[in-house]
Amino acid sequence: MKLSTLLLSSAAVLVAGSAFAADLPAKKGAPAAKAATGCPAFGAGFFQIPGGDTCIKFSGYARADVTGSSTSTSVGSAARLIVDARSNSEMGAVRGYIRANFSPSATGYSGGSTGSSSADGDRAYAQIGGFTAGAYGSTSDISGAQNNQFSAGLGGGSSTGVKYGFSAGAVSVTIAAENSTDRNTVSYTSTQPDLLAAVSMDVAGGKVTAVGVNHKNSISQGYAFLGAASMGAGPVTVGVYGGTSSGAVAYTGTANGALTNASDMDTNGTNQTSGTNAGAWATMVAGKGTLMVDYVQFSATNGTKNSNVSAFGVGYAYPVAAGFTVTPEYEYASKNKEGTTSASNTVYLRIQRDF
Secondary structure, eight states: OOHHHHHHHHHHHHHHHHHHHHHSOOOOOOOOOOOOEEOGGGOTTOEEOTTSSOEEEEEEEEEEEEEEOSSOEEEEEEEEEEEEEEEEETTEEEEEEEEEEEEOOOBBTTTOOBOOOEEEEEEEEEEETTEEEEEEEOTTOOOOOOSTTOOOOSSOSEEEEEEEEEEETTEEEEEEEEOOTTSSOTTSOBOSOEEEEEEEEEETTEEEEEEEEEEEBSSSEEEEEEEEEEEEETTEEEEEEEEEEESOGGGTOOOTTSSOSGGGSOTTOOOOOEEEEEEEEEEEEETTEEEEEEEEEEEEEETTEEEEEEEEEEEEEEEEETTEEEEEEEEEEEEEETTEEEEEEEEEEEEEEEO
């Protein structure tokens, strides 16, 4: 066979093969992954989950706490993880919120004992529009105390229940039914959820809030009335709060030795414990950080039995870098439980990384 004939035959085969390949279906490559996009409608940090309309945000912190007093010094650590998922609907924003806290074991310098680790979730609720159900911050949590370790003793904490809130101009109203398991002294048996109503109003540079609580216990009807106000001007913001209670003393303060035990009740067991609470706080931008001051005095009385606590706290939150804060704090507490007095001085150092 001549060389020219062979070359022509080879070329014909290549052309025919190419034409046949062109008739075959093309093999598609994998689609490119869709990048997550932001959700400006819900604020910074939210991003949309690809393939849906739900926006999600992860946040929390990791921290170390050094605690020192005249008798001991210890180092502890804690972490918090928050998952916040939101989307829009014809009935308003739809939200799911989870907050989990972690406390690894720690060793005290003075005693050398090792504490046990723990984990708990103190927030888990579903929300649509103004309706919320699950575990959330109590509707009575209005004190606004600033220092990390400071206990204002007014309302606060977590509650499990249902609530509905709505706004009318500058006024916001919340109506709630919340479990009262941890809202009454152990001497009373709660017979129904607590009913709460809160009204808050924005004023020039501040806010005013009032809360009423109905607490039914095994002795009779209990109640609490709480109020708070705050106002800011330039680098300074101040707030005051207070309350009174009868048969619902946990709303005005039972911490730090105030009446909490059955032995603190009168022997006939028919008197309800009453309580009062009054406090104030202030913050001021000072240099790169923020100076915080807290003060509170609360009392509990049942018949001839009286307890009261006064506490003062001061701290300075210094941002070392974005999201990294070092906060030294000092707290003084004076307690008088049925004529027995005591006082404590405690210093804290919190090192925290927020994310």
